[in-house]
Amino acid sequence: MENVKFNIEEMMQAGVQSGHKVSSLHPRMKSFVSGIKNNVNIIDLEKTAKELERALKFISGLVKDGKTIAFVGTKIQMKHLVKQTADECGMPYVSERWLGGTFTNFETISKRVDYFKDLEKQRATGELEKYTKKERLLLDREMESLKIKFEGIKNMSKLPDAVLILDLKKDIICAREAKRKGIPIIAIADTNVDPTIANYAIPANDDAITSVQYILVQVKSAILDAQTEARVSSKS
Numbered sequence: 001m002e003n004v005k006f007n008i009e010e011m012m013q014a015g016v017q018s019g020h021k022v023s024s025l026h027p028r029m030k031s032f033v034s035g036i037k038n039n040v041n042i043i044d045l046e047k048t049a050k051e052l053e054r055a056l057k058f059i060s061g062l063v064k065d066g067k068t069i070a071f072v073g074t075k076i077q078m079k080h081l082v083k084q085t086a087d088e089c090g091m092p093y094v095s096e097r098w099l100g101g102t103f104t105n106f107e108t109i110s111k112r113v114d115y116f117k118d119l120e121k122q123r124a125t126g127e128l129e130k131y132t133k134k135e136r137l138l139l140d141r142e143m144e145s146l147k148i149k150f151e152g153i154k155n156m157s158k159l160p161d162a163v164l165i166l167d168l169k170k171d172i173i174c175a176r177e178a179k180r181k182g183i184p185i186i187a188i189a190d191t192n193v194d195p196t197i198a199n200y201a202i203p204a205n206d207d208a209i210t211s212v213q214y215i216l217v218q219v220k221s222a223i224l225d226a227q228t229e230a231r232v233s234s235k236s
Helices: 008-013 027-032 045-064 076-089 106-125 133-153 172-181 209-235
Strands: 018-021 033-037 040-043 069-072 162-165 185-189 200-203
Touching: 008 045, 008 209, 027 033, 027 045, 040 045, 045 069, 045 162, 045 185, 045 200, 045 209, 069 076, 076 209, 106 133, 162 172, 172 185
Parallel strands: 069 162, 162 185, 185 200
Antiparallel strands: 018 040, 033 040
């Protein structure tokens, strides 16, 4: 991946620089804050650009090697964005509530995913028709519940090689599980979180859709470019 130069003006328009109130500043985020406006910490976008570039280089390298990055973002306003971006990149995702044990108890979770996939297959082939109407109704309800939990990870046959977390505070359980399993963490770090939780922390507003979307656009671009490069090099 070539050196990327980010447009600071675009980042400002997306609201990437707006942190949380001064009172909620995490001490380890001090070095990423450039000032205060209306009692809100302002993130230094030059540093955001630097850390974003570092994260994208890591992502690009992983993807060129055929590795998998799981997208995790469970805020209500971000769910569609997370699913859409991950789907476009061909990556697994979690956009609903993080299910404890997804990483640390992966074998058990995988069995539930296999059960979900089997039910889907049975429905597609008409095998569920052998059940009574009441039984099919119960199975349909169960499948809807399983879909909410597992749709984004149903093709994740092994633990991901990295995880992208869009809100470290909300999805801290995911971060802790990733740490325990040695999975590198790429994360948006707003001013109210500890950036050292992540291996690649991107200082940015994690509440505004425009800010998160700006970061995801850069991530998606890096992934798609790396996938293209990998395909080209495999043919040569």
